Amino acid sequence: MGTPNPNPEILKGTLDMLVLKTLARGPNHGYGIAQHIRRVSEEAFRVGEGSLYPALQRLLVNGWAQAEWAVTETNRKARVYKLTPAGRRRLAEEVREFDFLLAAIARVMESV
Amino acid sequence: MKLWNRLLLRLRGGRLEAELNDEILLHREMLEADFIRAGMTPRDAAQAAARQFGNPSAAADFSRDEWSFPRFDAVLKDLRFACRLMLRNPLLTCAAALTVAFGVGANTAILSMLEIVLLNPLGMRHTDGVMVARVRIDKIQMRRAPDSGVEFREIQSMPDAFCAAAAMENRAWNYQNGGQATRLLGQAVTPDFFRVFGEDPALGRFFAPEDRQEDQHSVVLAYAMWQSQFGGDPSAIGRKIVLDDQPYSIVGVAAAEFLFPAGAQAWIPLVLSPARLQQRGMNMDLAVFARLRNGVSPAQAVGRVNRYVAGLLASTADLAKVGYGIELDRFAVYVAGDLRGPLWLLWAAALVVLLTGCANVAGLLLTRSASRRREIAIRLSVGATRWQIVRQLLLESLLLGMAGGVAGLCMAKLAVSLLTRVSLPGRQLLALVSLNHRLLLYGVALAMISGLLFGLVPALQLLRESQTSAMVRSRRRRFQDAFVTAQVAGAFVLVVTTVLLLRSLWAVQQIQPGFDPQHLTTAFFTKPKNDPGFQDRLQSALQASPGVESAALAYPVPFDGGGLTSGFSIRDRQRQPGEPEWHGEAYFVSPEYLRTMRIPLLRGRDISETDTAAAPLVCLIDRRLAERFFPNQDPIGQQISMYRDWARIVGVVGTVRATTLEEGSRPVVYYPLVQVPFFTQSAAVVRSGLSAAKTIREAVRRTNGSVPVFDVRTMQERIGESLGIRRILAALLSVFGGISLLLATIGLYGVIAQVVSERTQEIGIRMTLGAQPAQIVAQFARQGLRAGLFGLALGAVAAVYTQSWLASSLYHTQSLDVATFAAVAAGILLLLLAAVWWPSRKASKIDPQAALRYE
Numbered sequence: 001m002g003t004p005n006p007n008p009e010i011l012k013g014t015l016d017m018l019v020l021k022t023l024a025r026g027p028n029h030g031y032g033i034a035q036h037i038r039r040v041s042e043e044a045f046r047v048g049e050g051s052l053y054p055a056l057q058r059l060l061v062n063g064w065a066q067a068e069w070a071v072t073e074t075n076r077k078a079r080v081y082k083l084t085p086a087g088r089r090r091l092a093e094e095v096r097e098f099d100f101l102l103a104a105i106a107r108v109m110e111s112v
Numbered sequence: 113m114k115l116w117n118r119l120l121l122r123l124r125g126g127r128l129e130a131e132l133n134d135e136i137l138l139h140r141e142m143l144e145a146d147f148i149r150a151g152m153t154p155r156d157a158a159q160a161a162a163r164q165f166g167n168p169s170a171a172a173d174f175s176r177d178e179w180s181f182p183r184f185d186a187v188l189k190d191l192r193f194a195c196r197l198m199l200r201n202p203l204l205t206c207a208a209a210l211t212v213a214f215g216v217g218a219n220t221a222i223l224s225m226l227e228i229v230l231l232n233p234l235g236m237r238h239t240d241g242v243m244v245a246r247v248r249i250d251k252i253q254m255r256r257a258p259d260s261g262v263e264f265r266e267i268q269s270m271p272d273a274f275c276a277a278a279a280m281e282n283r284a285w286n287y288q289n290g291g292q293a294t295r296l297l298g299q300a301v302t303p304d305f306f307r308v309f310g311e312d313p314a315l316g317r318f319f320a321p322e323d324r325q326e327d328q329h330s331v332v333l334a335y336a337m338w339q340s341q342f343g344g345d346p347s348a349i350g351r352k353i354v355l356d357d358q359p360y361s362i363v364g365v366a367a368a369e370f371l372f373p374a375g376a377q378a379w380i381p382l383v384l385s386p387a388r389l390q391q392r393g394m395n396m397d398l399a400v401f402a403r404l405r406n407g408v409s410p411a412q413a414v415g416r417v418n419r420y421v422a423g424l425l426a427s428t429a430d431l432a433k434v435g436y437g438i439e440l441d442r443f444a445v446y447v448a449g450d451l452r453g454p455l456w457l458l459w460a461a462a463l464v465v466l467l468t469g470c471a472n473v474a475g476l477l478l479t480r481s482a483s484r485r486r487e488i489a490i491r492l493s494v495g496a497t498r499w500q501i502v503r504q505l506l507l508e509s510l511l512l513g514m515a516g517g518v519a520g521l522c523m524a525k526l527a528v529s530l531l532t533r534v535s536l537p538g539r540q541l542l543a544l545v546s547l548n549h550r551l552l553l554y555g556v557a558l559a560m561i562s563g564l565l566f567g568l569v570p571a572l573q574l575l576r577e578s579q580t581s582a583m584v585r586s587r588r589r590r591f592q593d594a595f596v597t598a599q600v601a602g603a604f605v606l607v608v609t610t611v612l613l614l615r616s617l618w619a620v621q622q623i624q625p626g627f628d629p630q631h632l633t634t635a636f637f638t639k640p641k642n643d644p645g646f647q648d649r650l651q652s653a654l655q656a657s658p659g660v661e662s663a664a665l666a667y668p669v670p671f672d673g674g675g676l677t678s679g680f681s682i683r684d685r686q687r688q689p690g691e692p693e694w695h696g697e698a699y700f701v702s703p704e705y706l707r708t709m710r711i712p713l714l715r716g717r718d719i720s721e722t723d724t725a726a727a728p729l730v731c732l733i734d735r736r737l738a739e740r741f742f743p744n745q746d747p748i749g750q751q752i753s754m755y756r757d758w759a760r761i762v763g764v765v766g767t768v769r770a771t772t773l774e775e776g777s778r779p780v781v782y783y784p785l786v787q788v789p790f791f792t793q794s795a796a797v798v799r800s801g802l803s804a805a806k807t808i809r810e811a812v813r814r815t816n817g818s819v820p821v822f823d824v825r826t827m828q829e830r831i832g833e834s835l836g837i838r839r840i841l842a843a844l845l846s847v848f849g850g851i852s853l854l855l856a857t858i859g860l861y862g863v864i865a866q867v868v869s870e871r872t873q874e875i876g877i878r879m880t881l882g883a884q885p886a887q888i889v890a891q892f893a894r895q896g897l898r899a900g901l902f903g904l905a906l907g908a909v910a911a912v913y914t915q916s917w918l919a920s921s922l923y924h925t926q927s928l929d930v931a932t933f934a935a936v937a938a939g940i941l942l943l944l945l946a947a948v949w950w951p952s953r954k955a956s957k958i959d960p961q962a963a964l965r966y967e
Contacts, residue, residue, distance in 0.1 A: 029135075029138070030138075030139050031139045031143065035146075049136065053136060069131075074145075076138060076141070076142075078138050079131065
């Protein structure tokens with residue numbers, strides 16, 4: 001199970017971006033999204049379900065994602081989320097903002 | 113977008129919830145499956161998953177917040193709670209809602225009339241810049257009289273102030289409507305008439321210069337006329353209608369909203385002869401309207417006209433001597449006439465009722481707040497914020513206000529439909545009154561404001577009380593006293609105003625008109641052109657009709673604007689130098705008139721059958737004329753000239769009040785109807801034990817089927833109408849005054865009853881210590897009456913102001929009617945005493961034993 005992250009909550013505001021990014025790879029269900037983020041971040045980010053589902057609802061409400069019921073590989077009915085064009089635009093925006101932020105942080109850190 | 117998605121999601125409601133739960137459950141199952149694949153036992157896997165997952169319902173809750181409106185949901189919850197609370201206290205709820213309902217209803221109904229009368233006269237669209245010019249002649253106390261052609265020409269010649277001017281003259285035509293003779297009302301208007309009112313035709317065109325030729329009979333129809341006679345058929349343009357046996361071709365139809373003058377069915381071109389445009393003071397039967405040029409204010413236009421008149425008076429000594437002037441009024445003022453003052457008064461009265469109602473409900477809620485102290489304290493202690501508490505309390509009162517408001521709007525709807533049926537000189541105006549969306553909005557806003565108004569103080573007070581000790585009760589008492597004071601003051605003003613009006617009305621109604629108005633019915637008809645014996649036959653037919661005691665013909669009839677005014681002269685008599693011209697009123701009557709009206713014949717003889725058209729002209733004079741012009745001589749045999757020629761006076765009759773009950777009329781001369789055949793219409797006057805309206809219609813129809821009958825009314829109705837809106841004003845004010853008085857009494861009673869119940873223990877102790885019941889009563893009575901007396905004092909001051917306004921702008925009430933003030937004050941005081949005495953006495957009857965164990 002790896003080293004438990006002392007602060008499993010992801011940096012505020014970035015969760016939406018991570019979920020959007022995950023969905024950009026292709027439609028997925030809630031569990032799949034959580035697993036993907038965990039795996040790819042090498043257990044650094046463990047998405048709490050208490051924040052994942054609110055985030056997914058947020059995407060739906062903002063029209064960035066659509067959800068429909070589908071059957072999984074294990075023959076289980078699951079709700080699958082799919083990125084909308086608006087969601088794609090939003091992702092690009094968030095990435096740009098994030099890059100800007102990262103660069104700014106990096107400049108501050110390197111200035112010493 | 114976001115809101116839309118939210119709403120969409122929300123609409124899916126319960127399904128959404130189920131899907132979310134389902135999804136979270138699936139998540140958990142997958143997590144478990146992964147753990148099992150990693151080698152855990154199913155039991156451990158379930159536990160691990162549960163640990164990692166945390167609280168599933170919390171996850172669902174947070175998710176739900178994303179698509180719900182948390183604040184909105186909380187308000188909904190409060191709303192449900194408020195509804196339950198209202199239903200648990202049905203009596204209080206009903207009382208409060210009814211109070212608001214009445215205030216809001218009365219206010220909205222009256223404002224709907226005010227709107228028609230003041231803001232939006234006749235519901236027309238473009239009357240803002242329309243002014244009306246009327247003549248004033250100070251010498252004979254004539255104000256706002258119709259114009260002659262000269263004033264029209266003058267107003268038309270002021271293009272710097274007005275961009276268009278028009279003159280209008282009333283017309284009445286005989287019109288055959290499906291074989292039945294009717295009287296059609298309309299006007300002759302100059303070409304710019306419709307332009308002045310900013311109107312466009314609904315169909316066809318309005319008048320053009322070519323319509324001005326005498327032989328061009330063009331007519332513009334009112335929308336209603338077009339609908340009823342042509343079924344709204346566009347091909348009506350170019351067709352003809354026959355008015356007074358003369359064909360007129362239809363050139364246009366006015367818009368449906370154009371309802372001026374009220375009741376007008378058609379307009380024809382008005383041709384003013386050059387002579388008419390030059391003779392000032394002659395043929396004064398025009399109404400002159402003008403539209404203000406853009407950028408010219410009404411006041412500037414008035415100034416312009418006044419400057420012109422000043423110049424005119426400087427150059428024309430005769431005009432200056434009689435005090436001639438032109439008065440320019442806004443169209444709304446012209447239309448509203450004397451309705452405006454009374455309506456504002458009523459509106460103010462309704463507002464006072466609403467405010468006293470609010471004070472009353474606030475008092476009620478404060479009283480109830482005592483019993484809710486505990487509930488609020490608990491809610492505060494388990495974590496409710498002050499804002500949440502106040503929000504909930506305000507929501508409760510808003511809900512009460514809205515319930516009252518909705519009921520009030522229903523009441524207003526009812527009231528408006530009742531009011532439009534009231535018989536008034538301006539009834540055609542009131543018939544247009546209706547509730548529109550703006551008024552509904554006004555009513556709703558009023559209800560919500562009342563809700564906040566009566567909810568705020570109790571809410572804040574309740575919050576304060578539940579947070580601190582019972583010490584703040586004294587502040588509540590102060591509020592309650594203030595509310596009682598306000599209610600008593602409001603009630604006092606309203607009741608005093610009502611009583612003053614009723615007194616003046618009563619005094620007027622005691623006045624005898626000089627004839628017997630009971631069982632008299634009057635109806636006008638148009639004289640047929642080619643039927644010389646018609647009037648004789650009609651009178652016989654009327655007299656022969658069943659139930660008719662006596663019948664006569666006359667023109668005009670009393671209380672239809674009075675007799676025809678005219679100057680007169682007396683043979684062999686000259687006016688004294690400086691004496692104003694002799695003016696009198698004339699009536700043209702058939703032989704049975706005096707007997708039918710029961711006007712006493714004092715000397716000489718009545719008009720008789722022998723006074724035919726061919727016989728020498730004779731007349732009767734009334735006592736006023738006899739006393740003034742023949743003080744020490746016999747008027748019989750003297751000659752007087754007013755109409756046609758010298759007429760020999762054959763009799764003297766009693767004086768009659770024929771315009772209003774308050775004013776005596778001018779000297780009156782009665783001529784035989786057949787000897788002065790100048791008029792196109794006449795009236796039947798019938799004294800009958802039965803209702804005679806149908807009798808008259810029948811008799812006229814049998815005598816000549818082509819004669820229209822109109823304006824059928826009993827003499828009582830005519831007299832009632834001469835009292836005008838005062839009757840309605842007095843009736844409505846009585847209701848308002850009564851209600852506010854009732855509210856004040858209930859309010860005071862409620863406060864004292866509550867004080868007594870709160871202090872039961874104290875009363876018990878005092879009685880055990882030997883206090884007498886009388887002392888207990890006195891204590892509470894004193895406390896309650898203090899607020900009441902203060903209210904009376906406040907009300908008296910306000911009433912003095914109201915009354916001075918009333919005396920100056922409305923009717924002839926005494927300027928300071930001390931007796932009325934004192935009587936009303938005494939009456940209210942008695943009521944307050946009763947309201948205070950009842951609960952106080954209950955206090956004095958408290959059993960000390962029981963009281964000590966109380967609470």
